[in-house]
């Protein structure tokens with residue numbers, strides 16, 4: 058068995074996910090408001106729905122939210138919350154987007170798209186999304202803009218949260234040519250065994266995501282530097298990108314074939 062599978066992160070972290078300092082600090086309300094403003098009239102699908110941090114408040118606004126996830130433990134956390142039971146979840150790899158019907162909004166937040174470990178899988182996911190969007194639908198993705206300065210010769214050890222009773226820190230290796238990050242968050246509580254929360258990400262640059270969209274018949278509609286529609290610029294540490302289907306040409310008459318006039322034959326005298 059491989060030491061890291063799609064379900065590894067969720068299964069390991071589920072019981073503390075919502076309380077993690079960097080999760081609690083997410084702009085959850087702004088994210089929900091933003092998504093509600095572009096959700097359209099049909100169903101909404103979250104890739105990597107997790108504990109329902111976004112999906113539950115979005116559903117509470119009246120949207121029919123569905124989700125995909127590979128970790129039963131994360132989804133069990135969502136089910137235990139008020140309103141979490143009403144959300145339809147299909148289990149499996151969200152890269153396959155195996156769920157029936159079309160959606161006016163498909164979204165994937167908080168770098169979760171990068172958990173698809175290869176470029177092939179990421180392109181295939183875009184292609185599947187294009188098949189599940191309504192004609193006026195939107196695919197929204199939130200991802201980080203890589204900060205190569207975080208790493209010293211391809212590695213980093215950094216404090217996430219420090220108190221007298223507990224420390225949470227990360228140990229990370231960065232393969233710049235593969236754009237791949239292997240990280241383990243380590244939690245040590247006084248008098249208890251250490252707990253490890255591994256996460257692996259194959260990140261893509263915004264321009265690469267735009268290319269994946271083009272390969273899948275989509276195009277960039279807008280890009281922001283945050284969920285409050287901050288402008289995206291050189292200082293942006295994350296991006297919120299919206300993709301839409303490229304409209305098909307209208308069904309008019311087939312274009313006329315070019316007429317090639319043959320030079321008239323000379324009469325023989």
Ligand SMILES: C[S@@+](CC[C@H](N)C(=O)[O-])C[C@H]1O[C@@H](n2cnc3c(N)ncnc32)[C@H](O)[C@@H]1O
Pocket residue numbers: 063064066067068104105106107108109110111125126127128131149150151152166167169172173
């Ligand atoms: C960082 S959590 C985000 C949860 C939620 N979207 C949020 O923002 O709070 C990532 C979630 O994606 C799920 N996940 C990661 N890779 C996946 C995959 N390939 N297929 C399905 N779910 C996946 C994990 O199990 C986890 O629940």
